[in-house]
Amino acid sequence: MVHSSDPKALSSGSLAKVTGVSPDTIRHYERIGVLPGASRTESGYRRYPSSAVERVLVVQRALRIGFTLAELAEILKARDAGGAPCRRVYHLAQEKLKGITADIESLKRTERYLKKVLADWEQRTQIAGPGQKSHLLYSLSEAAMKSGAPANQLRRNRRT
Amino acid sequence: MVHSSDPKALSSGSLAKVTGVSPDTIRHYERIGVLPGASRTESGYRRYPSSAVERVLVVQRALRIGFTLAELAEILKARDAGGAPCRRVYHLAQEKLKGITADIESLKRTERYLKKVLADWEQRTQIAGPGQKSHLLYSLSEAAMKSGAPANQLRRNRRT
DNA sequence: ATGAACCCTTGAATGCATTCCAGAGTCAAG
DNA sequence: CTTGACTCTGGAATGCATTCAAGGGTTCAT
Known part of the structure; x- marks a missing residue:
C-alpha cells in the first residue's frame, strides 16, 4: 500500500464547487444517506472518490424531476448494497410525471x-x-377555480 | 341598545364550517391579521359578523392565486383602515401571474x-x-433541463 | 351535575431542501 | 508563527399555511 489515498480524491468543498452546490449541502446529503459516508483523512477531513461528482449531479437531476431526498437515499442505498431498484425508480418517476402533469x-x-x-x-x-x-x-369569484391549487406549495407531500 | 350582539354572529367553529376551513385556521387568520379581531362574548368566545364569511372566502381565493397571508394582512388591514390598496393589489396580482406563467x-x-x-x-x-x-x-442527463425548476418547491419566496 | 361538544391560549410541529450558527481543529503560504 | 481559508460537529433556522398539543374554561342537554 504505497498510497492509501486516491489521487483523485476530493474534499467536501471541492466536490461542492465542482457540482455547483454548497458544502453544507454535501454534508447534508451524507447525513440523509444520499451520499455514502466518505472516507476520512487522518485529521477527519472527508475525501470523496471522483465518482461522487456524478452521484451529486444525479441527485440534483432527480430532485428536479421531483424525487425526494428520502426516496433517493432509499434507492441509492439499495443500489450501493448491490440491488437493482430499477422497478421502484421507474414507478416513482411515473408518479412524478403524473404529478407534474x-x-x-x-x-x-x-x-x-x-x-x-x-x-x-x-x-x-x-x-x-x-x-x-x-x-x-x-x-374574486369562485368561477373557474374548480381545482386551481394554491400557486405556491404544489406537489409537496405526495405519499407514494 | 336592546341586543348588544348581532343575531347573525358566528362562532369560530361555525365560521370555519361555513367557509370550509378548520377552526385553527380561523384563529390563525386572526393572529396574522387577515381577519380583524372578533368581538367576544362575556365568556371570551369569538363572535364573527356575517361579513367574516366573505372575508375568509376572499382570503382562500387570493391564496390560490398566490397571495401570501402576510400580503393579504397588509392589504386587508389597509382596507379596514379606510385605504384603497387597489394599486398594490393589482400590482401584486400581476406579479403572481408572471410567476405562475x-x-x-x-x-x-x-x-x-x-x-x-x-x-x-x-x-x-x-x-x-x-x-x-x-x-x-x-x-439522467443534463439535456433539456435548462431551467426546469425543482418540481416541488416552485414559486416560494418571490420578494415583491 | 355529568358528559359531550364547544371554545380559549400559547407555542410548537409539519414538510423538505437548504442554509446558518457556534465553537473548534487544520492546513498551506507568507 | 500567524493569518486566512478550509474543515469538522450537531442542532437550529428558513419559508408558509396549516395543524396539533396541552391545560383549562363554557354551554347545554340529559
Missing part, C-alpha cells in the same frame, strides 16, 4: 382565471378613478 | 424531459431483463 393543468386553470381577473380589474380601475375603493380582492 | 413553462420543460426519460427507460428495461442493473437514475 396535474400541476401544469392546475396552474393553467389558475393562470386563465387570473388573466380574466386582471382584465376585469383593469376596466374597473379605469372607471373608478385612482384612489377609489374598487374592492379588487372582493371581486 | 413562468412556473408553467418550467414544469412543461420538466414534463417533456421526464417523458423522454421514461420512454428511454422503457426500452432499456426491456433489453436488460428484470432484476438487472440498468442504472436508470444515472442515465
